[in-house]
Amino acid sequence: MSAVIDTHGHAHDHGHGGHPGGYGGIMRWITTTNHKDIGTMYLWFSFAMFSVGGVMAMLIRAELFSPGLQIVNPDFFNQLTTMHGLIMVFGAIMPAFVGFANWLIPMQIGAPDMAFARMNNWSFWILPFAASLLIISFFVPGGAPGVGWTMYAPLTVQMGVGMDLTIFAVHLLGMSSIMGSINIVTTILNMRAPGMTLMRMPLFCWTWLITGYLLIAVMPVLAGAVTMTLTDRHFGTSFFNAAGGGDPVLYQHIFWFFGHPEVYIIALPAFGVVSQVIPAFSRKPLFGYASMVYATSAIAILSFIVWAHHMYTVGMPVTGQLFFMYATTLIAVPTGVKVFNWVATMWKGSLTFETPMLFACGFLFLFTLGGFTGLVLSLVPIDIQLHDTYYVVAHFHYVMVAGALFAAFAGIYFWLPKWTGKMYNEKLGQIHFWLTMIFFNITFFVQHFAGLAGMPRRIPDYPLQFETWNKISSIGAFGMGLSQLVFLYAVVQCIRSGAKAPDKPWEGADSLEWTHLPTPVPYHTFDPQPDLR
């Protein structure tokens, strides 16, 4: 399943390479310090977690197919929604973009590898243990925690041992993310090739540089929050436990101080991928490169001052609501700059619509829709009506799935030839796109209507009036789930029997991995570094 080949041989195995010349078989993957191997493992791990989280989504939608209780009991339903959220956010989407970062950042800045190659290995191998803890929590007494992915107090204080496993898993996931971020930021700051100035970097590297800073700033806050939850549970403190004089709302403030930047931790690398794909298939340079960098920075900075828009209904002064409402609507400005620039890049371009471009256009259309519903929800009077309804569920799935996941698919199809040395089947890719696009909208667009009609989220049963929307949504979800088998088939077929890819299969691609490296890329790249002055 190796995605790269060795063109240097054993003589060049020095420094960061665990292979070749190191271990073979499974030990190669356990001991590897090569950024490409680690990137590949991140991407496969992400797909595995995507499948696990997807099965949970199917169970949720199967239960919601009809009113009443059919398949799972309410407690298990809550466990499913909790683990679906945690696994998709921390196990699927974030590792997917760390996989992209590992593969691409050294190649795009002209570095031989990541700055801390051994720590890179450790960052990855923490993840399977953390994911195992999350999954094992289903099988301990009391089952997995049914507290929602936000892990709000005081429910978290009352849950069984599954909550402890989840807290430990979040600690591990946080450690992995922080180590990964330190590695990425250090690599970008210190290891760029001569002449690769910050403002010459591909936008994907810029988005990851900013995401790295965000992660370093907010993951420790989440770790602190769950640590306080742990001490509330076992060591007699009362940070969040009202029974002991603590404040459950304090937890919400701390969580969302992490949680809102987390949305951009997921979205910014997706913006970076799309900013590589759209210019390549428009055969034009990215419109407004500098403004894209500044807009990305502005989004990151603003993300720190909007957290309480998730909490309008828990009670806060009107001035507080106004502040968070205006700050949230302000984010639409830099985000609008980005959307404008992507469209302007396509304007009068020599456009073609291969699979990566289709997914990028799907992202552009649907993410903008998710952004608009975000604006709707940022308005206090409307949010008070829509809080905790399916409108919110629809909104964040347009951002997370149509935003992050579509961008990830665009990136995978875009770089697959460079990673594997082989071309994917274009027809399969297009089938995958259209099936995903259609079923995604069938699943989630109708949820706006269910939410507007008042259907609450996180419930296994509902009144008859919501049945039609839920039936449509569940049919869409099953279709979308099955459509991903086409993706798996397309990737496996590409690796096993794809046609040989040229060095630069995309005419408009212009970053270093396309212009300075053969396809497939050798195991060790840029040793010595290219001089770009």
Add this chain to the structure above:
Amino acid sequence: MAAVSRNAKTGLILASIALAWFVGVIVKYWIMGR
């Protein structure tokens, strides 16, 4: 060698920031109350 120590320095600064946030958020609500 110079590159290694520069990387280590950057890494340590970033790790210190992360550690300070982690300890800081707990200390703020533990020692200082709310």
